[in-house]
Amino acid sequence: MPVPILKQGQVLIASIQAALTDQDLLQLQDELAEKVGRFRSRGVIIDVTALDVMDSFATRTLRGIAATTRLRGAKTVVVGVQPDVAIAIVQLGLTLHGVATALDLEEGFELLKQSATWNRSL
Amino acid sequence: MTDDLRVAVGRDADIVTARQLGRELAGKAGFAGSDLTLIATAISEVARNIISYANNGEILLGLTSKDGRQGLLVVAQDHGPGIADIEQALLDGFSTGKSLGLGLPGARRLMDEFEIVSELGRGTTVTMRKWCR
Numbered sequence: 170m171p172v173p174i175l176k177q178g179q180v181l182i183a184s185i186q187a188a189l190t191d192q193d194l195l196q197l198q199d200e201l202a203e204k205v206g207r208f209r210s211r212g213v214i215i216d217v218t219a220l221d222v223m224d225s226f227a228t229r230t231l232r233g234i235a236a237t238t239r240l241r242g243a244k245t246v247v248v249g250v251q252p253d254v255a256i257a258i259v260q261l262g263l264t265l266h267g268v269a270t271a272l273d274l275e276e277g278f279e280l281l282k283q284s285a286t287w288n289r290s291l
Numbered sequence: 292m293t294d295d296l297r298v299a300v301g302r303d304a305d306i307v308t309a310r311q312l313g314r315e316l317a318g319k320a321g322f323a324g325s326d327l328t329l330i331a332t333a334i335s336e337v338a339r340n341i342i343s344y345a346n347n348g349e350i351l352l353g354l355t356s357k358d359g360r361q362g363l364l365v366v367a368q369d370h371g372p373g374i375a376d377i378e379q380a381l382l383d384g385f386s387t388g389k390s391l392g393l394g395l396p397g398a399r400r401l402m403d404e405f406e407i408v409s410e411l412g413r414g415t416t417v418t419m420r421k422w423c424r
Contacts, residue, residue: 191303222310224335225393253328261397262383
């Protein structure tokens with residue numbers, strides 16, 4: 170199931186609704202890289218609240234998305250990692266190193282505002 | 292065991308199906324909370340290994356018990372190329388594919404019991420168990 174990407178000001182919000190296949194994740198990466206350019210976005214929020222599993226592939230792809238969008242001039246924040254999912258990621262030996270995280274959508278916006286010099290236009 | 296499930300694994304959507312069915316069955320076995328997520332994540336890793344290295348195979352899910360404790364049994368088997376060096380495959384960061392190399396060692400950490408039997412040219416069978424706390 171493809172992930173809907175919403176645009177709010179200079180921020181793109183990828184709101185994951187259900188479990189994602191590897192293909193869905195790769196498609197999300199491609200779309201975000203493209204849309205950051207098309208909408209001249211400065212921030213990306215990926216809401217993973219609905220994900221009940223984040224395995225090594227999902228974690229690696231999220232890191233890839235963050236690195237890709239950074240190269241395109243936008244900062245990515247992953248929000249909504251569930252407590253059980255966080256425990257599993259750590260036990261797997263993975264990290265989201267290099268990816269900004271926040272508790273939820275609201276905190277994610279706050280983080281982008283704080284880290285941006287363009288916050289007046291948000 | 293009437294609760295045994297067999298999931299054919301041949302495309303990436305099957306990874307999601309296998310881990311969802313595993314989570315469901317683990318719930319029936321009495322697992323709760325983060326254990327359900329740990330089990331689903333471990334299944335996801337071994338299912339992806341099947342697709343990455345053998346193209347297809349299957350995952351068997353079943354209830355098991357030992358010393359009065361309920362548990363979940365997960366068997367992932369394929370008829371792929373097999374693993375040349377299992378010790379190496381279980382090292383963090385080792386991969387012959389393009390992955391992070393955390394799949395097998397990660398899955399081992401998430402479960403209570405973990406064994407691999409592999410024969411070059413014949414295939415690989417990963418057997419994992421987790422026991423209710």
